[in-house]
Amino acid sequence: AQSVAQPEDQVNVAEGNPLTVKCTYSVSGNPYLFWYVQYPNRGLQFLLKYITGDNLVKGSYGFEAEFNKSQTSFHLKKPSALVSDSALYFCAVRDGTGFQKLVFGTGTRLLVSP
Amino acid sequence: DTGVSQDPRHKITKRGQNVTFRCDPISEHNRLYWYRQTLGQGPEFLTYFQNEAQLEKSRLLSDRFSAERPKGSFSTLEIQRTEQGDSAMYLCASSVDRGYGYTFGSGTRLTIV
Numbered sequence: 001a002q003s004v005a006q007p008e009d010q011v012n013v014a015e016g017n018p019l020t021v022k023c024t025y026s027v028s029g030n031p032y033l034f035w036y037v038q039y040p041n042r043g044l045q046f047l048l049k050y051i052t053g054d055n056l057v058k059g060s061y062g063f064e065a066e067f068n069k070s071q072t073s074f075h076l077k078k079p080s081a082l083v084s085d086s087a088l089y090f091c092a093v094r095d096g097t098g099f100q101k102l103v104f105g106t107g108t109r110l111l112v113s114p
Numbered sequence: 115d116t117g118v119s120q121d122p123r124h125k126i127t128k129r130g131q132n133v134t135f136r137c138d139p140i141s142e143h144n145r146l147y148w149y150r151q152t153l154g155q156g157p158e159f160l161t162y163f164q165n166e167a168q169l170e171k172s173r174l175l176s177d178r179f180s181a182e183r184p185k186g187s188f189s190t191l192e193i194q195r196t197e198q199g200d201s202a203m204y205l206c207a208s209s210v211d212r213g214y215g216y217t218f219g220s221g222t223r224l225t226i227v
Contacts, residue, residue: 004156034215036218041221041223042220042221043118043120043205043218043219043220043221044157044205044207044218045218046215046216046217046218049215090156090157092156100145100162100209101147101159101162101170102147102159102216103159104156104157104158105156106154106155106156107154107155107156
């Protein structure tokens, strides 16, 4: 069964600095990987996905993620953090066959200080 | 198209009461999912519909839970005899056939008192 690990409960970064939110995954077959963001009392908003192709995926709001097959990782990055990026970030994975159930990590809270 | 809509946004009910939530997916999406999210956790899969057929249910979905999607459009999730542990955010999402990502609604926050 597929699984996702987000090893950091919280990431703190100063505004203007680069940020990284870590994600590792386990899946049989080719991985389909996603990042979602959640603001307080709201649903999840899609940021970006990796299906195939270039290992560096660009998404919404200036975020990008790097797929590393050998390390089974899909870390979320942004060159320059904004205070408004402060939110809860979830990595998710599904395998490349059959049913499309997404399995989510436990989330990482990003706190960007002014 | 205004995305995935969920109603109500918040529900407070006494333990033992029944509650029903509604989800209206994006109109051209034939796949619909229900997830539950408790505080400090990621969303956990509950059930999945393709059109009107319920194709998979999680073990989390006890006998007190039932979901329907009668005409392959909107869906309802009912919880009977609610318990304290049912307090959570219930999220609905939809996707197209062989689509790779979900679109989530804003969720229904259930509080059992």
